[in-house]
Amino acid sequence: MTPKSPDITSRGMSPAIQPHGWMIVCDDQAARIVGHSANLSGLFPATEKGFSGLLLRDLLGSETSHALRNGLSRTATAPRAALLPRLPIAGLAGLYDFAVHAAGDLTVIEIESAAEADPFALDRVRALFSRLASVHGLDRLAVLAARLVQAILQWDCATVLRLGSDGAQVLAQQRRLDWPDAAANAILCTGFSQDARANLRAARLRFVADVAAAPVKLIGTKAPDLDRTLLRAATADEISRAGKTGFAALLSLPLIVDDALWGVLLAHDGAARRLTMDERAVLDLFGDFLSLSIQAALAREAADEFRRRHAL
Template identity: 25%
Template sequence: MGIGTGVSCLVSKACNGAELTNCDGGVVLQHAAIQPFGFLLAASPDWKIVRASANLEEFLGVSCEHALRQPLSGIIMPRTLHAIRNRLTVIRGPVMFERLSGIAFAEGGPIFDVALYCTEAGIVIEAEPSQREGHGGPTLSMPAMMARIDQAPGLEAFFRESARQARAITGFDRVMVCRFDDEGSGEIVAEAARSGIGSLLGLHFPPTDIAAQERTFHARNLFRIIPDVDAAPVPVVPELDEHGRAIDLSLSILRSVPSGHTDYLKDMGVAASFSVPIVVDGRLWGLFACHHYAARLLSVERRLTAELFARMFASRLETRLCRLALEFENGARKIVERLLGAVVENTALPHDPAWLAEALAGAVPADGIGVWIGGRTALTGLAPSQQKFSALIDRLNGMASGHVFVTDRVAELWPEAEPNGDVAGVMAIATSQPPRDYIVFFRQEILGSVHWASSGPAEHDADSQALAPHKSFQAWSELMRGRSLPFSAAERHVAETIRVTLEAIRRLTR
């Protein structure tokens, strides 16, 4: 098979909807520019150069204009071209790319590290000067790093130790573990930082801090590197092909950075950043976000080590989260079993609202509980007044809400709720036929439980105002006004178990 035929087959696979999501209606990120720490060549299926970055001459001594429409063999020596072709034959799947390390494009020329991937229009070759660190690099310490995070006794310690190990790999001034919620808001749950730059631990930020297209980029790519926020983007020429399409750089390592994001980093005094996605159960759970206060280009070797660490971290995190969910459900099951045991001794207990509220305390994480049985009530912890609780029950009875009703924005359901009041989340369990009796778990507004881990965001020097964290927190606060922490799927499952148990008890004690 010739080189041109091989690439043609690969492009055909990419565009049949089975191999690459950018051809089957998925999101394609298009930016016709790259960062200047490397160069780019794009080739058509017949192996001719159809695009090149404007800085090509800086790396290969060939101008961008001269390279366009030439065969790749005109600027890449046969041995390297053969190696590229062989790597392309193993690319499979929607988000895959291949690498070549320490190769030259011309005999006796400089050595590059290369990334290869396919787009609808052909193949893309990205290259940057090699930074070989030699033997004894950070990869050799991976088992020890994993052992340290495995020994962490809880999630908080697990996150904290993982941030420390990620900082040991990258050498950045600050490394943070950022967690996203279902709507894209984020929280810094752990950090490791050099002394004297303050803390961002506990910072919450809105979805707008990471644009939707950047989030899509993180979900598709192994990492995101910005060695210098002041570096000028390098255009890819031509900007549009003959079909009017920009080049698809959704898998690009060199891809340029939206100005809004670099402005955000500059506001924080950050000069370089590096982030690695944390993917748990197939979704973007969060990021390892690394900041440096001077320009810093991380070597390919350390980037790949960080990416491997993030994958292993994600696997262990998934195991821990599954274990915690199981422990939670086992704990809730024991509460239900104790409830059943008590009823055997005294069949009147399930009709006592105060006893039921006490018996179910801790079954679902909540700040308060309300029980309504035939108009008799019991309210404990953070809960509304008797009058407002009665109004809520009337509202629930007027809804076809099913057996378990959940909301983290109770004001939308319950107009009587005070604006910005303490109670913001409700899980209501109907335990009889209409008009129903209810067990209601209450949660406070998220803002009531948020605290900074330090007096404020970092201050780096007299010229850096570090305004971005404060602005982000204020924007997030406005977004979270009147909302509680959502009830999880595991908590809903426990609520359904409580409902079924109480209905069975009532049938037996009539």
């Protein structure tokens, strides 16, 4: 049975998103709106009667609402949202990027203003896969991954961490010369509690554009699970770490080996940043391929060790 989404007031909490996007919460069929982010009226100022109870097609238009329902049907049981870039909204100028996924008996729809399409996104993915496939050994993989992500994003720092039972271990790091001192940097690479690890495992790609930006609350009677959303507002832990180290933007890619959280690739920058839908898709695939490459490297190491121990 599909679990029911809890009532906001009964949980005593206020789910919120980052202010650079908008969110719509619908029923499980993505047909009728049951909640939304408080800033949605800025996108649809002409809607005088409010949004709750409206049909999604009446707000977004038939073309886009149909595309969202198709995306939902493809990912109803998948561990990530369906990405639908550069779709129109009826009555509004420009194009918008959408992400949609099921959350219990609710449908969560994320909306951001669309950036121009990257015609070389597929070539970038192929090049990244080719670079990773060209190296062998865990150490070399970690160093290359940190360099590639720092080069893609042009952020201040990219770090590959191994999350073991005894804590976090830095495997590789690529950073600018003016990145914060060693004490501040160490804060970013330690203190991953079980809750933090569970959040990493659930979120897949995690991105916060500006930790200091004021969050936008959700309006409605039910609180959707936001773990799989890109727009989820910064957590208390992320805000605390930012205050201690001085970063503004963060990104994390969990590294999944044998269906368990093995490590994480982190990126931080001292200024607020934007992540386009194309960049998100490229990095998401990069994280998957890096995880598979790490799993293959560990298997080779285990096989080599077995051969050494049983050599005649």
